[in-house]
Amino acid sequence: MKLAIAGKGGVGKTTLAGLLARSYAESGNRVLAIDADPDANLASSIGISPQQAASILPISKMKELAKERTGASEGYGSLFILNPKVDDLPERFFVNHKGVSLLVMGTVDQGGSGCVCPEHTLVRTLMKHLLLDRDDVLILDMEAGIEHLGRATAESVDALIVVVEAGQRSLQTAAQIEKLAADIGIRNVVYVASKMQSESDLEFVKKALPTKKFMGKISMSESIREADRLGVSAYDIGGEILAEIDVIKKNLEGFLREQGSVTQEAQHV
Amino acid sequence: MKLAIAGKGGVGKTTLAGLLARSYAESGNRVLAIDADPDANLASSIGISPQQAASILPISKMKELAKERTGASEGYGSLFILNPKVDDLPERFFVNHKGVSLLVMGTVDQGGSGCVCPEHTLVRTLMKHLLLDRDDVLILDMEAGIEHLGRATAESVDALIVVVEAGQRSLQTAAQIEKLAADIGIRNVVYVASKMQSESDLEFVKKALPTKKFMGKISMSESIREADRLGVSAYDIGGEILAEIDVIKKNLEGFLREQGSVTQEAQHV
Numbered sequence: 001m002k003l004a005i006a007g008k009g010g011v012g013k014t015t016l017a018g019l020l021a022r023s024y025a026e027s028g029n030r031v032l033a034i035d036a037d038p039d040a041n042l043a044s045s046i047g048i049s050p051q052q053a054a055s056i057l058p059i060s061k062m063k064e065l066a067k068e069r070t071g072a073s074e075g076y077g078s079l080f081i082l083n084p085k086v087d088d089l090p091e092r093f094f095v096n097h098k099g100v101s102l103l104v105m106g107t108v109d110q111g112g113s114g115c116v117c118p119e120h121t122l123v124r125t126l127m128k129h130l131l132l133d134r135d136d137v138l139i140l141d142m143e144a145g146i147e148h149l150g151r152a153t154a155e156s157v158d159a160l161i162v163v164v165e166a167g168q169r170s171l172q173t174a175a176q177i178e179k180l181a182a183d184i185g186i187r188n189v190v191y192v193a194s195k196m197q198s199e200s201d202l203e204f205v206k207k208a209l210p211t212k213k214f215m216g217k218i219s220m221s222e223s224i225r226e227a228d229r230l231g232v233s234a235y236d237i238g239g240e241i242l243a244e245i246d247v248i249k250k251n252l253e254g255f256l257r258e259q260g261s262v263t264q265e266a267q268h269v
Numbered sequence: 270m271k272l273a274i275a276g277k278g279g280v281g282k283t284t285l286a287g288l289l290a291r292s293y294a295e296s297g298n299r300v301l302a303i304d305a306d307p308d309a310n311l312a313s314s315i316g317i318s319p320q321q322a323a324s325i326l327p328i329s330k331m332k333e334l335a336k337e338r339t340g341a342s343e344g345y346g347s348l349f350i351l352n353p354k355v356d357d358l359p360e361r362f363f364v365n366h367k368g369v370s371l372l373v374m375g376t377v378d379q380g381g382s383g384c385v386c387p388e389h390t391l392v393r394t395l396m397k398h399l400l401l402d403r404d405d406v407l408i409l410d411m412e413a414g415i416e417h418l419g420r421a422t423a424e425s426v427d428a429l430i431v432v433v434e435a436g437q438r439s440l441q442t443a444a445q446i447e448k449l450a451a452d453i454g455i456r457n458v459v460y461v462a463s464k465m466q467s468e469s470d471l472e473f474v475k476k477a478l479p480t481k482k483f484m485g486k487i488s489m490s491e492s493i494r495e496a497d498r499l500g501v502s503a504y505d506i507g508g509e510i511l512a513e514i515d516v517i518k519k520n521l522e523g524f525l526r527e528q529g530s531v532t533q534e535a536q537h538v
Contacts (some may be wrong), residue, residue: 008308009413010279039277039414039445041438108419111452115386115419144278144413145308150377150384167497169310176308183380204498228436229473
């Protein structure tokens with residue numbers, strides 16, 4: 001199953017990505033998490049220390065690998081077509097923590113050096129060709145906003161999870177995301193409410209979204225604030241969010257089964 | 270004075286940009302606000318209705334204007350060199366609300382249509398050539414994260430205001446922004462703490478930042494949450510944030526005077 005997580009800046013995309021990654025790993029799934037935000041912080045949300053995170057070679061450095069394996073004239077596409085399994089990729093591109101393997105896209109190393117389009121192209125190609133086993137879960141944490149949909153980075157996901165909070169702006173972004181996702185052929189767009197502080201927050205969000213696509217909520221708890229202060233994973237602090245994540249996983253599974261996407265996924269094996 | 274506002278997604282960049290724009294306008298300055306986030310929502314933060322905002326022609330549509338005024342072979346640069354004053358630009362690119370003129374960069378109109386690099390180039394060129402009178406204030410609201418610093422969109426600002434909240438991640442982003450800003454020659458990087466819920470939040474942020482560069486704070490008030498729920502400007506709801514904005518303006522003025530940037534600005538006239 002390939003999932004991407006998108007939404008307005010600061011709604012809690014990375015927190016959700018980290019929680020889902022850790023929770024699927026805990027359930028015995030093999031989890032591959034990809035941080036596709038140049039302002040990367042998925043590592044800390046998974047519980048990976050800054051030192052460990054710094055040791056990961058970003059996907060943007062796979063150029064040499066492509067040359068090595070496919071010949072200098074071939075592009076990344078050939079690399080992943082020839083080497084479509086996660087196990088084909090060298091270990092220096094990963095850090096594994098509690099069953100979650102993290103890859104990072106790469107960032108802006110120098111001011112004025114240009115945009116991160118080449119990095120996005122690489123992630124898109126990797127996503128497209130990567131073959132997963134039935135119980136594997138790939139989680140792609142996108143950058144804030146909508147530009148990644150212009151770049152179609154997540155075009156081959158089974159579901160795009162849009163995170164929203166109780167405000168007009170995140171709902172406007174969500175509507176824009178759903179429209180742009182349809183343009184690039186993403187059929188399954190679903191929603192998770194985040195930073196919920198009260199029942200009225202939840203009502204506000206639910207009223208704005210189709211019930212069928214609503215997968216659940218993450219409450220704004222002191223454990224999430226604490227995790228960000230300390231730079232650790234909210235999963236390790238625990239509390240009610242662990243049960244909330246279970247609900248989201250269950251609803252997502254049900255939704256995708258209904259859409260026939262899980263069956264489709266099984267055919268990849 | 271040219272200001273840009275940056276920071277991690279969701280820290281409150283657009284809220285601060287809207288508050289500053291309205292406050293400078295209230296003080297009698299001529300204010301030009303530019304929304305340089307493809308996931309645009311500066312309009313609502315200024316208090317401009319969605320209908321009015323939809324009527325603004327984005328800067329990305331200035332291509333025809335460039336052709337018209339400079340001949341087909343010339344680029345945008347020539348357009349702004351020949352027409353360097355705000356008054357030179359046609360009214361269809363603006364909406365004015367309570368003394369604030371809003372321009373928008375442009376967005377991703379279709380999924381898969383590519384990135385917004387051309388739009389950023391245009392904003393960068395406009396920023397560079399725009400001549401302001403002494404009391405004019407230009408406020409550029411950037412996209413979340415750091416990619417705009419790869420594109421050097423804000424290279425010609427007098428100050429880059431980095432918004433931070435009480436968490437490791439927004440401070441990490443801030444450190445990255447300061448480094449990348451130096452690469453493109455932005456000398457004055459200052460900080461504003463946002464979403465402050467307690468004294469300990471404020472202490473947490475202040476401890477991490479150089480005192481001299483700390484311009485003030487915006488408290489997380491019910492008025493800000495309410496403004497986002499209703500899709501209106503926090504400035505119109507008012508409360509303690511109006512006094513907080515005054516402190517930020519005063520500190521910023523003092524900081525820039527000390528750095529000699531205000532004098533430099535006066536020479537533009």
